[in-house]
Amino acid sequence: MTTKILLTIFIIGVLTGCGKDGVDSRPTLKIKSVSNDIVPLNGTLSFEFDFTDLEGDVSDTLYMKKIRLNKRITPTIRDSFKLKVPDAPSKQKGILRVELGYQNFLITGNPPGTPENDTLLFRFVLKDKANNKSDTAISEQIVIIRQ
Secondary structure, three states: OOHHHHHHHHHHHHHHHHHOOOOOOOEEEEEEEOOOEEEOEEEEEEEEEEOOOOOOOOOOEEEEEEEEEEOOOOOOOEEEEEEEOOOOOOOEEEEEEEEEEHHHHHHHHOOOOOOEEEEEEEEEEEEOOOOOOOOOOOOOEEEEOOO
């Protein structure tokens, strides 16, 4: 009888010990700072992110999507981008910086010929070399001035 109890306690202990230890291979990404919440005509928008990655292999891709919040609904152009991770850090945690120039990334939120300012959210996802993806980091509202 005592042997059965000890064996049962041992099996429960082994099964409990074999559970997940909470370590996740997915990178994490959090917006640390944003240069402006209003970007002037031909201005630049910079993001700074804190990241972590268990394997330290985040030198792959940062996905960015612009979500237009304007009340007047118009189709956007070039609202999703795949960016190479800047400075390709090969460590488990650190800071990533992304600079978005007006002509390449910000002017395209509105269709050509539309002078209305854009109110945008920016969503970012970090992918590592093992194809693990972070949760989505979402900015506050940012206004891009058109005139």
